[in-house]
Amino acid sequence: MPEAFLLGPLVIKATMITTFLAFLLGSIFYWFLSPFKQEEKKAHLNRVVDGLIVFMITTFLGKILFNLALFFTDPLAVLAYPSDSRAFYIATVVTSFMIYRQVKRGKVDLAPFVDSLIRYLLISQFIWLFISLIATNYYVSIFHLTFYAILLICIVLIQPEAAFYWFVPSILIVYGFGLGLLTFVISTPLFGFYVHASYYFFIGILGVLVLVQSSGKSRYRIF
Secondary structure, three states, X not given: OOOEEEEOOEEEEHHHHHHHHHHHHHHHHHHHHOOOOHHHHHHHHHHHHHHHHHHHHHHHHHHHHHXXXXXXXXXXXXHOOOOOHHHHHHHHHHHHHHHHHHHHOOOOXXXXXXXXXXXXXXXXXXXXXXXXXXXXXXXXXXXXXXHHHHHHHHHHHOOHHHHHHHHHHHHHHHXXXXXXXXXXXXXXXXXXXXXXXXXXXHHHHHHHHHHHHOOOOOHHHOO
């Protein structure tokens, strides 16, 4: 696959196409791998997609904000490259705050939502790495791909009914600290964004705090 496609004046990067395919195929695989009933899967998937839309819009706005001068002279150069990790961090904060408000208002049941979000993002990121490896010139470490494959096997084999309260925080711990350590050895892009190791470590620490807080509680009352 070429690194970019020209559509009139618009430059479409291969990474953007890969991300779109990853999210699309991630939705399909999530539907078959989710342990929830059909209506619950549909509701959780809709909320996850809503969160992703907010995340992507905020990311684009953040990229414009941090590259305002360049945006006025060459806007495509700003929007076409998913490289500004600062915009990624801002999008994480804004999206997390939006989800928090929905939880407080009783619109979202946080534990199954986070369970679904983890499954969806792990599946989508694995697909992103796999497509990038076989169809693009984008560098993908086999160790990075294997790490996601192992996590996916775990979430398929360990169902929430058997895992109880430790399922979500354990995945967060392994994911956060595992990728944080891998970052010192290999490149660990997250859908094309190169985030700092501290971003992953923060996720791992969050998993530890949730696990300590939820000790002795039911899987669906961990938050």
